[in-house]
Amino acid sequence: MGTRQFGARVRRSEDADLLRGRGRYVDDIHLPSMLHAYFVRSPHAHALMKGVDMAAARAAQGVAAVLAIEDLPGAMRSARIPTVIALDDGVALRTQHCLARGEVNHVGQPVAVVIARTAALAEDAAAHVAVDYDVLAAVSDARAALAHDAPPVHCDLSGNLAALVANGYGDVEAAFAGAAHVFSDAFWMHRGGGMAMETRAVVAHEDGASGMLTVWSSTQTPHLGQRILAELLARGSDTIRAIAPHVGGGFGPKAPFYPEEAVIPAAALLLGQPVKWTEDRHEHFLSAAQEHDQYWTLAIAVDQSGRILGLRGEMILDAGAFAPWGNVMPNIAAVTLPGPYVVPAYGFAVKVALTNKVATVPVRGAGRPQAVFAMERMLDRVARELSIDRAEVRRRNLIAAEAMPYTRPLVFRDAKPITYQSGDFPRAMHMALASARYDGFKDRQARARAGGRHIGIGIANYVEATGLGPFEGVSVRVLNTGKVAVATGAADQGQGVRTTLAQVIADAIGCRIEDIEVRVGDTGAIAQGVGAFASRQAIIAGSAALMAGEAVRRQIVALAARAFAVEEAEIEVADGVASARGGNRPALSFAALARLAQGEPGAAFAAGQMPGLEHVAYFAPAQASFCNGTHVAEVEVDALTGAVRVLDYCVGHDSGRVINPMIVEGQVQGGVAHGIGNALLEWMRYDETGQPLTTTFADYLLPTATDVPTCRIAHIETPNPLNPLGVTGAGEGGAIPAPAAIVAAIEDALSPYGVRFCEMPLTPERIVAALREAGAYARLAPI
Amino acid sequence: MSEHAVTLTVNGVAHARTIEGRVNLADFLRHTLGLTGTHVGCEHGVCGACTVLVDGRSVRACLMFAVQADGRAVTTVEGLAAADGGLDPLQAAFREHHGLQCGFCTPGMLMTLTEFLRENKTPSAAQVREAIGGNLCRCTGYAGIIAAALAAARRIAADGA
CATH class of the missing domain: 3.30.365.10 (Aldehyde oxidase/xanthine dehydrogenase, molybdopterin binding domain)
Incomplete structure (x- = not known):
């Protein structure tokens, strides 16, 4: 029997290429006749755009095109980027347009794009794009944004309170009224960016022969990107292939769909040539989504011995100007705050404030570091005020x-x-x-x-x-070479998804881990997928891998049992070989079984037999x-x-x-x-x-x-x-x-x-x- | 934009090219020579992802013009593995000790540590931390990289003994 892989310190299959400098990150892709893009971005936190003069830039050396929003195709001229997480009624959060449409709402917002023969020439020409701005008052502090006389972050909105979300249970008033002690504190907390070492990057190319638009993006969610791009381009998603090749870190900010991921494919389609854009670090600070500030006030009610009776608080959440990942943060904060503790009564309200700052998205931990900070600091306060050891006050309140x-x-x-x-x-x-x-x-x-x-x-x-959720999928297929080809909608930005899934499948199917080849982050490899966020891939893709691997093992066992004319219970599968336990122990390799599973022209399959050794499983x-x-x-x-x-x-x-x-x-x-x-x-x-x-x-x-x-x-x-x-x-x-x-x-x-x-x-x-x-x-x- | 003739060796191979004066060494290696193993993480000399060796000394390739490498010998991550493709002791130790996750900072780490281990045969963990103090990694929290560097030093010492 092969060595069990689950639970072992298996060395990563990813490393061999990465250590030799043979990784393939998006900026490493070079295609013949490829053009290069540079984005003109707003220098103002809030302004109306009275005009964009692109004539000088269009005349500059090496320039193929300069595009503003009116130059984009179809829906991209007017529609905002579709959101992947629906907003509740009354929530005034929004996504961006693909390029600014008459108004800019934060420094770094893309206004126009220059496409040229080289990236340097595109950047040179971008300096000649003249945007006539009518600068408006802006607000960058979430507390100031909620003042009644604060300037609106978006001109069409009357105020900056984008949402009010309340959660809780139990009789909070009574808990506080009857408590031996009540303590309260105010907190300021800030996360900043994900700061993956690889910045964002996009390459797009429509192949004239096949009509397939291929988009490589440094993203956590290629399947979501494919779906959104299909919608924006009014194009069947089966003619768009989205690939996240090697991705140099994600941490949240590479989860949402960005304007650049629409504009670069649009430019490639308009120009009929491949187009590449690689964000520089300065742009990343200005235009990649981050988490912003949170301002909390929290009160805790405890009895004489430090046991929690009630918890109540409020938070102002700085949502920036745009929120492409929806309004998920208030709920995450509310459910995270009580944590591992018994909290009999609880009330928590969040005011979501718009500010003239870059878009927000959950960053590794997704607001939980702040909620845990508030709760744990309150428990330290209780410990100090009541002269109880800090570990002991926690012991008294932990859920058993x-x-x-x-x-x-x-x-x-x-x-x-x-x-x-x-x-x-x-x-x-x-x-x-x-x-x-x-x-x-x-x-x-x-x-x-x-x-x-x-x-x-x-x-x-x-x-x-x-x-x-909602799901992730894994397909497992035994090739005629005896290798096992695996594909998943899960995406890897360094987590070792290929290795982890291969471990699960090697055990499930009965083969050597080095015979498994895993493709991640490619919509061409598996039809349905979601991507990387919420510490979800080992759970969901891992479970799908187990299901798919076990299904293929059942196919192998059935096929081998027929071939050897023995009961299925007589078949064992290990190290890529199926053999019968009895008789002269006949054996067939995965390569032989894969060929057998395709049958012969003109021959009939056994009742119920399906062609090939393959299965796609989705776990929800x-x-x-x-x-x-x-x-x-x-x-x-x-x-x-x-x-x-x-x-x-x-x-x-x-x-x-x-x-x-x-x-x-x-x-x-x-x-x-x-x-x-x-x-x-x-x-x-x-x-x-x-x-x-x-x-x-x-x-x-x-x-x-x-x-x-x-x-x-x-x-x-x-x-x-x-x-x-x-x-x-x-x-x-x-x-x-x-x-x-x-x-x-x-x-x-x-x-x-x-x-x-x-x-x-x-x-x-x-x-x-x-x-x-x-x-x-x-x-x-x-x- | 003025063009300049540049002649240099990269990983022992001679190259002669004519390039714009403003092209930095990282872009030259990546886009002119197609050696994309050298990565660009910040373009302002802080992250260290683009570190290469020029005449054996570590250099931020984003802060050096390619024309400044005229007549020099450059070593990149592609030049580390043995001729038969086998990982060198440092690369092998990175794999053994999980010294990389996304792999983006890895070439710069490897080049920085290659120079360091050449000059420090029996380093302490604290010395390794100082040595890579100018290379940012967002994934690993550095522990695997430090363990790998110490293991590689032991292995190199054992092989040389």
Whole structure:
């Protein structure tokens, strides 16, 4: 029998090409006669466009075309980009036009496109496109945007309140009225961008012979892109092939469909030549979607022993000027906030505010880092006010393992009540605390303080809804070479989807993993697909892979049993060979079986036999799954400079059964790094007129190797009953509790000065300002 | 736009081209020579994805004009593997220790560490962190890269002993 792949640290099949410089990212694609595009973008946060003079640009060297919205085909002249997630009535969020139509609403919005022989010539000519702007007042702060006299973000809207979303259950008033203690705090939280190392890029080409329009895009969702493009071009989706080849990171901002993904194919069709556009990093800061600010106020009611009686709060959510991924964030915040805790009464309301800033989209964790930050900071407050240890106050409020499945009367995006099917929250916290040597920390801290060092520890728990629908599919086909060809609508931006699915299929079908070739992110390979978001692909594509692999195995067994004239129960399949257990153990390889499965011209199949060894399976989850975990961060703060060093980072992580521990640990570690960036560094700043201020990696800081420790990760594997693999998804969990744990640790390190922090990112300037305000420098020894 | 003759070797192969003065080395390698293994992540010298070796020293190819490489020997990620295609010890260690996810920063990491390991035979983890402190990776959180570099150093030392 072959080695079982599920659960093994299988080395990735992706790596061989990537390590040799043989990856094929979109900008690596070169086609004969290919033209290059450069977008003219708005320099203003809000303006009316009185005219676009393209004559000089059209006359410039090497220019093939300059297009504004009136030059685009059909529906693209007037329609906004179709939304993939329908909005409730009354929600005033919207998508963009493919190019600005008379009005620009943020700096960086595409206004026109220049197509030229080279990218440099296109950029040269773009400088000659003269746009006559009538500059309007803009608003960049979500709180200011909701003032009654705020300038409207969109001229056709009377105000900037795009939605009001309330959630809750229980008698919140009574819970607060009867509580021994009530505490409240206000929080500012910011995420910034996904900042994949590969920027966005699109190549489009219509093949004259076949009439097929092929679009390569650095996207998380090629099937959604195909669908939207078909709609905009009024063209059958069977004549559009969307391919996400190697994609250099996604993290959310590559999930929505962008204007450039419509304009580049339109230009290729108009000009009859391939067209390429590769975003530069400056453009990425201006025009790739991000998460913006959130402003929270939260109150918690507890009894004498710190047990939660009620929770209520409000949040202002900065939605930017456009929201191509719908209005999902208020609901995610509301259902995430109570997390792993028993919360008897709960009320939470979100005001969604439009601002003159770039479009918003969920970034890795999708608003959950902020909700977890608010909740965990409140529990730290309870612990301090009631003089209870921070781990103990959490223990008193965690949902017990025996309470699973645990239903909370909140309705999630899948229109089902939140139900935690799996998880052992106290155990996850115990394991993280044990590996962090939490019990000995007070001694470590005392010794450090005696030596003049400020070290602190922080704890954060989270539960994350994962594995969202509607479906994903996998096709499995045995080729005449004996290789197994697999295709899926799941897309890979570094998660190792090819390897993970191959592990599942190798076990299911009975072949060697190196004989499986997986194609991802290609609408030409499988008809239906959704893509990468919500930590969903191991759950949904993984389950579909199991179903398809098992179906093909059944076909192999039936075919071999007929060939050997034995009962199916006599057949075993391993390492790409089917054999009979009895007699002289006849055997047929997958290659021979694949040929046999096609029959002979003129011959008849057995009753019920279908041609080939292939199956397409789609898995549609009944509802969301939930992964969970605990993070414990130990930090040192330089009180004089405000510099923070993460000394140790421990994770108790439950993403159900683990298909590949190496890959899951890589996801957690990478997520923690993202969380460290959100806790300490990443801040996309705008001035009050909506001008972006941080548009390079020298201004917008990403965590480097000297900022991120190697995490110590303990796996807790409580099987998820909602799918046949028992997995719960691992793509985002690492990022979610990290800011809460780190900021808590900073506050703990500086507890002698009584400073409190309710913000992320927490920068050195803010730490120093808080210490100064607290009079800390009078107590610290002079340098 | 003025054109200039450039002669250089890339991964041991001689190339002579006439190019615009404004073409940077990264674009020259990628689009003129078709060596797309060198990646461009920021075009302002921070992310390190475009790192190549010029006469053995690491260089940000986005901050160097191709004409400045005239007469020089350039090594890119395509030049690391053995002639038979086998991964070099550093590349093999990246695979073994999950030092890459999306692979976009990987060529720059490999080139930076190739130079570093040549000069630091027995590095500490802290030294490796410093060495790649100018290369951004958004996927891995760096742990696998550091483990890979340390393992490669041990392997290179063992092979050379």
